[in-house]
Amino acid sequence: MTTITTDMFSLQGKTALVTGAAYGIGLAIARALAGAGAKIVFNCSRRETLERGMNAYKELGIDAKGYLCDVTDEEAVKNMVADIESTVGTIDILVNNAGIIKRVPMEEMAVEDFRRVIDVDLVAPYICAKAVIPGMIKKGHGKIINICSMMSELGRETVSAYAAAKGGLKMLTRNICSEFGEHNIQCNGIGPGYIATEQTAPLRERRPDGSRHPFDEFIIAKTPAGRWGNPEDLMGPAVFLASHASDFVNGHVLYVDGGILAYIGKQPQ
Ligand code: NAP
Ligand code: GCO
Numbered sequence: 001m002t003t004i005t006t007d008m009f010s011l012q013g014k015t016a017l018v019t020g021a022a023y024g025i026g027l028a029i030a031r032a033l034a035g036a037g038a039k040i041v042f043n044c045s046r047r048e049t050l051e052r053g054m055n056a057y058k059e060l061g062i063d064a065k066g067y068l069c070d071v072t073d074e075e076a077v078k079n080m081v082a083d084i085e086s087t088v089g090t091i092d093i094l095v096n097n098a099g100i101i102k103r104v105p106m107e108e109m110a111v112e113d114f115r116r117v118i119d120v121d122l123v124a125p126y127i128c129a130k131a132v133i134p135g136m137i138k139k140g141h142g143k144i145i146n147i148c149s150m151m152s153e154l155g156r157e158t159v160s161a162y163a164a165a166k167g168g169l170k171m172l173t174r175n176i177c178s179e180f181g182e183h184n185i186q187c188n189g190i191g192p193g194y195i196a197t198e199q200t201a202p203l204r205e206r207r208p209d210g211s212r213h214p215f216d217e218f219i220i221a222k223t224p225a226g227r228w229g230n231p232e233d234l235m236g237p238a239v240f241l242a243s244h245a246s247d248f249v250n251g252h253v254l255y256v257d258g259g260i261l262a263y264i265g266k267q268p269q
Contacts, residue, residue: 035235099120
């Protein structure tokens with residue numbers, strides 16, 4: 001009989017690649033996985049971000065390995081994964097976190113910008129998953145966590161490309177589960193609500209008179225928890241989906257949104 005102990009959540013001896021984890025949500029998830037015992041590898045596409053990430057891990061006392069690698073470049077991702085496999089170990093956990101957003105009304109958006117968002121937020125998770133899955137099959141297990149969004153379920157003005165990509169990522173999650181479940185690979189998503197990071201900073205900027213940005217007020221009113229999320233809110237869910245505790249959870253998106261998706265909105269007073 002299985003007894004529930006914290007061992008179920010242990011990641012001791014595991015290697016985790018968290019893409020785009022120099023700061024923000026990725027860094028918090030990597031911190032959580034490291035806290036549970038995993039060895040952390042991360043990447044980002046700009047040298048200054050890589051340095052910033054290396055400094056952040058050093059300050060946190062985490063011995064992380066960082067790579068300069070654009071996740072949309074399949075050759076570069078293959079080389080990075082091969083290097084990780086030979087210098088650190090087979091990747092047990094992949095977190096597809098790297099992502100971008102362009103907030104532009106659809107009729108004004110250049111098709112190149114639309115394609116870039118799809119490339120980073122949808123094609124790249126496919127590229128990274130494709131690169132790590134052979135090692136996971138050989139090892140007999142693997143965990144893939146795709147960072148989805150409220151926009152995997154909902155639309156709004158100005159984020160057509162992002163919503164198309166994150167909706168697609170939800171279905172890629174289900175498809176990876178369908179194709180590789182028999183190899184003991186679990187592929188799940190985390191759907192963060194509105195989280196206070198640099199990506200959402202423009203939506204929280206104070207007005208010149210010090211009052212809250214209208215979008216900031218809108219999000220607080222839309223969230224039953226009555227606040228923005230913090231990257232730390234994603235730590236527990238990430239450890240759960242990376243660990244043996246979730247071995248029969250597959251193809252699921254765990255929304256960590258303070259209740260946004262459950263709520264119809266404030267009733268008129
Ligand atoms: P962020 O603060 O903008 O950080 C994004 C990270 O991704 C950076 O480290 C960035 O570094 C890296 N990155 C971007 N393009 C890359 C590429 N082509 N190759 C490799 N790395 C790349 O974002 P965040 O708010 O922490 O969000 C992280 C993830 O959660 C994203 O997928 C985002 O869509 C998703 N998400 C965010 C929220 C939110 O409210 N913040 C909510 C739901 C989902 P470089 O620029 O150096 O490459
Ligand atoms: C936006 C936001 C969102 C969040 C997040 C929600 O402009 O609406 O940036 O898309 O970043 O993905 O879950």
